[in-house]
Amino acid sequence: MTDRKKLTADQRRRLLALPAGWLACGLGSGLAPVAQGTFGSLAAILPWLALRHLGVPLYALVLVLAFAMGVWACNVAGRALGVDDHRSLVWDEFVGQWLALLPLLLVPSPWWLVAVGFGLFRLFDVWKPWPIGWLDGHMKGGLGVMIDDVVAGLYAAIVLALIAIAL
Template sequence: MTASVERKTLTTAQRRALLATPAGWIACGLGSGLAPVAQGTFGSLAAILPWLLLREVSLPMNLVIIVLGFALGVWACGMAGRALGVDDHRALVWDEFVGLWIALLPALLAPWWAVVIGFALFRLFDVWKPWPIRVFDRRLKGGLGVMVDDVVAGVFAAVVLGVVRHLLH
């Protein structure tokens, strides 16, 4: 079986391996990555719920939480990837959580439309993977590889969202 086929669907054994550990639960976005299709989109949608709590804390605290979430993701996605036998399976969506939280930093004190635009921009950059996101996605492996490309996609989306907010004010 090729890696691309393995990345698309979870076998029963892979699903059991993923859900058998706290790392697996975290890596699959508390279950959101188990959606039968569009796992990244479902993971990003699920990330909005904790982000609503992040909206209530200061920017420095948001940054601390994002850094801790990144470190947690490197560990959890690395462990889960080894359990699945695939470096970056579609079910591993904790990277979407952290990437979206970064993308929505300019929306912390913004109206609802900024959240929608930030979400759309993050998904665009995550799927499109322009340079250097594609380079990170191809070259980095393990938990770090899972996390870094979405962090960079989140940064790209945050920059564009920040510019859009600036232009609209």
């Protein structure tokens, strides 16, 4: 079951009692009172500023590890909260945002394309064109939390790459 309500005090306590809960809620960014996905995506840009210097092979490894950790963390956190995909679980936004910004490591780009990548990721994450909406509705557990944002990140990365190449 997907729950879009605010965390209760008991849910917040259970979530923050677990290392997986801290990771799943984006190190606290998912605890924002509104627009948790947007806050999670914005928070993801801060570590991206360091990650972008790793080079593409290490960056790709970080993405794979972050995805795997997210599946685990969101599964544990979802069980602790008693819901499949609570809006406070935003580690998926971190991974999706990092994937969306991948083209900026490959093509020399002006700084403002980071904002474009952010906007594109949020657009695809909210709009949920096929198969994102299908995945969001049919996949459960930690994998269900993570996979739709990965596809949204891929869509955003493709559009961002086209924009960066066109410049």
